[in-house]
Amino acid sequence: xxxxxxxxxxxxxxxxxxxxxxxxxxxxxxxxxxxxxxxxxxxxxxxxxxxxxxxxxxxxxxxxxxxxxxxxxxxxxxxxxxxxxxxxxxxxxxxxxxxxxxxxxxxxxxxxxxxxxxxxxxxxxxxxxxxxxxxxxxxxxxxxxxxxxxxxxxxxxxxxxxxxxxxxxxxxxxxxxxxxxxxxxxxxxxxxxxxxxxxxxxxxxxxxxxxxxxxxxxxxxxxxxxxxxxxxxxxxxxxxxxxxxxxxxxxxxxxxxxxxxxxxxxxxxxxxxxxxxxxxxxxxxxxxxxxxxxxxxxxxxxxxxxxxxxxxxxxxxxxxxxxxxxxxxxxxxxxxxxxxxxxxxxxxxxxxxxxxxxxxxxxxxxxxxxxxxxxxxxxxxxxxxxxxxxxxxxxxxxxxxxxxxxxxxxxxxxxxxxxxxxxxxxxxxxxxxxxxxxxxxxxxxxxxxxxxxxxxxxxxxxxxxxxxxxxxxxxxxxxxxxxxxxxxxxxxxxxxxxxxxxxxxxxxxxxxxxxxxxxxxxxxxxxxxxxxxxxxxxxxxxxxxxxxxxxxxxxxxxxxxxxxxxxxxxxxxxxxxxxxxxxxxxxxxxxxxxxxxxxxxxxxxxxxxxxxxxxxxxxxxxxxxxxxxxxxxxxxxxxxxxxxxxxxxxxxx
Numbered sequence: 001x002x003x004x005x006x007x008x009x010x011x012x013x014x015x016x017x018x019x020x021x022x023x024x025x026x027x028x029x030x031x032x033x034x035x036x037x038x039x040x041x042x043x044x045x046x047x048x049x050x051x052x053x054x055x056x057x058x059x060x061x062x063x064x065x066x067x068x069x070x071x072x073x074x075x076x077x078x079x080x081x082x083x084x085x086x087x088x089x090x091x092x093x094x095x096x097x098x099x100x101x102x103x104x105x106x107x108x109x110x111x112x113x114x115x116x117x118x119x120x121x122x123x124x125x126x127x128x129x130x131x132x133x134x135x136x137x138x139x140x141x142x143x144x145x146x147x148x149x150x151x152x153x154x155x156x157x158x159x160x161x162x163x164x165x166x167x168x169x170x171x172x173x174x175x176x177x178x179x180x181x182x183x184x185x186x187x188x189x190x191x192x193x194x195x196x197x198x199x200x201x202x203x204x205x206x207x208x209x210x211x212x213x214x215x216x217x218x219x220x221x222x223x224x225x226x227x228x229x230x231x232x233x234x235x236x237x238x239x240x241x242x243x244x245x246x247x248x249x250x251x252x253x254x255x256x257x258x259x260x261x262x263x264x265x266x267x268x269x270x271x272x273x274x275x276x277x278x279x280x281x282x283x284x285x286x287x288x289x290x291x292x293x294x295x296x297x298x299x300x301x302x303x304x305x306x307x308x309x310x311x312x313x314x315x316x317x318x319x320x321x322x323x324x325x326x327x328x329x330x331x332x333x334x335x336x337x338x339x340x341x342x343x344x345x346x347x348x349x350x351x352x353x354x355x356x357x358x359x360x361x362x363x364x365x366x367x368x369x370x371x372x373x374x375x376x377x378x379x380x381x382x383x384x385x386x387x388x389x390x391x392x393x394x395x396x397x398x399x400x401x402x403x404x405x406x407x408x409x410x411x412x413x414x415x416x417x418x419x420x421x422x423x424x425x426x427x428x429x430x431x432x433x434x435x436x437x438x439x440x441x442x443x444x445x446x447x448x449x450x451x452x453x454x455x456x457x458x459x460x461x462x463x464x465x466x467x468x469x470x471x472x473x474x475x476x477x478x479x480x481x482x483x484x485x486x487x488x489x490x491x492x493x494x495x496x497x498x499x500x501x502x503x504x505x506x507x508x509x510x511x512x513x514x515x516x517x518x519x520x521x522x523x524x525x526x527x528x529x530x531x532x533x534x535x536x537x538x539x540x541x542x543x544x545x546x547x548x549x550x551x552x553x554x555x556x557x558x559x560x561x562x563x564x565x566x567x568x569x570x571x572x573x574x575x576x577x578x579x580x581x582x583x584x585x586x587x588x589x590x591x592x593x594x595x596x597x598x599x600x601x602x603x604x605x606x607x608x609x610x611x612x613x614x615x616x617x618x619x620x621x622x623x624x625x626x627x628x629x630x631x632x633x634x635x636x637x638x639x640x641x642x643x644x645x646x647x648x649x650x651x652x653x
Contacts, residue, residue: 058209062176064150070180081517100520118404135173259400260352284341381449392419403430411435476513543622576601
């Protein structure tokens with residue numbers, strides 16, 4: 001099969017909702033792929049669904065524009081930081097740090113990481129008026145274009161374009177900023193995945209409604225309250241705010257099993273064995289409750305002569321038969337004041353503790369301790385009020401993660417990556433992270449400490465991204481130093497299999513504390529190929545001005561679009577002097593000067609190399625003459641390869 005594919009200017013998320021409709025209701029689409037609502041309605045009875053026009057939801061100026069942004073093509077390519085990624089410790093890393101606008105990055109990731117992420121944590125701008133948030137959008141639409149794309153009237157189109165151009169920080173601007181990012185983020189989550197979003201009281205009401213719309217009200221899990229400050233502020237005008245909400249949603253709550261917090265000696269200290277019970281330590285728990293199905297008007301007499309009945313206004317938890325069985329099995333405790341309790345054994349309790357919705361600062365850290373944690377790594381005053389690793393580690397546990405992929409696309413100081421590395425070292429997990437951070441310029445006047453740190457100490461452009469990257473490097477170094485100390489101590493102890501197993505685990509943890517780095521870069525000017533078929537009358541983009549690095553960026557962008565993870569390097573294939581790139585069943589022909597000799601080598605390799613079985617061959621159209629493309633396509637199509645592979649030949653622009 002031979003076809004032209006226009007990819008570079010058309011990288012955008014698939015509409016998951018539309019895809020599901022096509023999967024389950026294909027008969028409700030016409031030959032042009034248009035959804036026929038009336039036909040869909042006719043397939044359902046009134047009892048199955050109510051098509052009333054009245055509904056409850058969230059609306060704002062710019063909502064239609066936000067939906068457009070969620071499906072609008074990316075305007076960038078992906079570029080590798082080759083010097084960083086080529087370091088021996090980073091070559092096989094499965095962690096990612098990506099520099100760029102997170103909306104652009106999410107669009108690039110959505111194919112390769114579709115439904116691959118177990119947990120997302122983000123700490124977006126709170127829109128307090130003092131946190132620097134303003135809506136910033138470089139897309140340029142006319143009023144007429146926006147009307148056509150979104151279906152809004154002229155007046156609304158003008159008002160939307162006004163706030164996108166005037167750097168607004170209104171509620172509408174904030175919601176327009178957040179919606180497309182959350183919409184794509186949902187597509188990245190696994191069916192048992194979860195998302196946590198830190199926010200403050202300024203936007204929590206709007207965010208809750210927005211999350212209901214994107215993830216579904218039925219998938220709301222909890223609003224966690226983090227006790228973020230341990231003191232009150234006497235200079236507060238009204239009430240000293242000591243908390244931050246964290247909204248917790250599941251992709252599909254029915255498929256999510258919440259994680260338990262690890263038990264500690266502190267939690268288990270109440271379990272004792274006062275009577276040398278062979279079943280082990282226990283603690284006394286009541287036989288009664290505030291309500292119940294059993295009558296509260298009964299007494300039970302035990303063989304030892306003791307009598308028990310529920311106190312006034314209380315109800316027994318168990319039936320008489322159940323209580324008698326507990327007595328027979330020795331699982332009741334008769335205390336000195338005549339009361340009777342059930343023994344709850346330590347061996348019976350869950351392996352962990354159920355998390356509550358109030359997270360106290362002495363358990364997960366507070367603003368001051370978080371600042372101190374980061375200051376130990378990069379210096380005081382470099383980054384203000386970061387989230388702490390204790391908080392993120394608890395979120396990782398509650399999300400029930402162990403060896404899955406974690407995403408944070410408002411990476412900030414990089415706490416999420418640091419927390420992932422720490423928790424892996426603590427519990428032997430193999431969690432991987434993807435962090436995304438905008439290269440936001442640091443204002444020398446507003447934060448000279450941070451500006452000087454990046455420019456003078458790191459010798460880099462003063463942006464927040466450089467702080468993120470340096471924090472990860474220093475956190476990994478600190479963690480590996482601690483791991484080395486543990487390894488040395490174990491080696492000095494007895495040479496046992498148990499010790500060797502632990503040494504191997506710690507060594508493996510060290511290899512996890514690395515990351516690869518990529519960034520977004522603008523698509524080249526005038527790169528606007530739009531033809532369905534190429535012919536000699538067209539004036540094409542001047543590919544001669546593209547450098548080798550440009551072609552590498554194009555290849556990285558395309559392979560990610562084709563579903564190949566950024567951490568998975570393509571294999572270089574030598575075709576008699578011409579280098580092709582292979583991975584995920586796809587062969588990429590990116591360079592010029594592909595000859596008949598190279599074609600023969602390709603066909604021979606398909607037949608003879610066991611591990612080489614491309615299901616598609618993609619060539620960069622600008623580097624192939626039309627005659628060469630036709631020759632390639634015809635030979636691939638007509639060649640009866642010995643593996644009987646049906647190979648799709650694609651010319652891509």
